[in-house]
Structures are given as C-alpha cells and as structure tokens.
Amino acid sequence: MEKKLYDTSILIDLWNSNIRSLEAYTTIFSIIEFPKALLIKNLIVLYPTREDFDAAILIAKDLLKIGKPVGAIDIIIASIALRKGLVIVTSDSDFEYIKKVRPDLKVELK
Numbered sequence: 001m002e003k004k005l006y007d008t009s010i011l012i013d014l015w016n017s018n019i020r021s022l023e024a025y026t027t028i029f030s031i032i033e034f035p036k037a038l039l040i041k042n043l044i045v046l047y048p049t050r051e052d053f054d055a056a057i058l059i060a061k062d063l064l065k066i067g068k069p070v071g072a073i074d075i076i077i078a079s080i081a082l083r084k085g086l087v088i089v090t091s092d093s094d095f096e097y098i099k100k101v102r103p104d105l106k107v108e109l110k
Helices: 008-016 028-033 035-039 050-065 072-084 094-101
Strands: 004-006 021-027 041-046 087-090 106-109
Touching: 004 008, 004 072, 008 021, 008 028, 008 035, 008 087, 021 028, 021 072, 028 035, 028 041, 028 072, 035 041, 050 072, 050 094, 072 087, 072 094, 094 106
Parallel strands: 004 021, 004 087, 021 041, 087 106
Antiparallel strands: none
C-alpha cells in the first residue's frame, strides 16, 4: 500500500470527521496552518531538506515555462512527496499543475 502525505485541507476534514489516529505523513507547513493536527496520533511530520528546496526551485522554473505558477508551499510539499515516494492527498488542484511538469508525482485529489 502506498504511503500518503496529507495536505492541510484534508487534515481539517479528517479532524472535523473526528479522526484522531492516522498512519500517514504531513508536512510542517500543514502543522503551521492547522496546529490541531499535532493531536492526531501516528501522523508523522516531515520537514523539507536542502534537497527539497533545490528540487522545488527546478519545479517552479518548469511551471513558469508552461505558464502555470503555483504557490511556493505547494511546490515544496510536492518536492518532499517526490523524494519520499509519497502520494499527496489533497483538495488543492494546484498539485495537478505540478504533476504536468513532474509526471511521477502521485496525487489523490479529493
């Protein structure tokens, strides 16, 4: 089974559905946006590395080339997911644009 990285919007939905345990990943960015996610058991928080930032710059350049700029945080989250081989679970369609320049990015759009 593929490991999943949950974006903020999905974590909020899960929290509102009374989910308090989840064997999955999120990023520090989602924790900053929704600190209650720290109370979800078994959720592993990932921090970007220098390699993630370097990869994010390349993704941003490629997005600009196709005329589809995306917010920096989403690009960094995508670079983390790519490095770790995770599926991003999100309701944010910007990840579909990133997928156009990084076809190996796995996205589960809810």
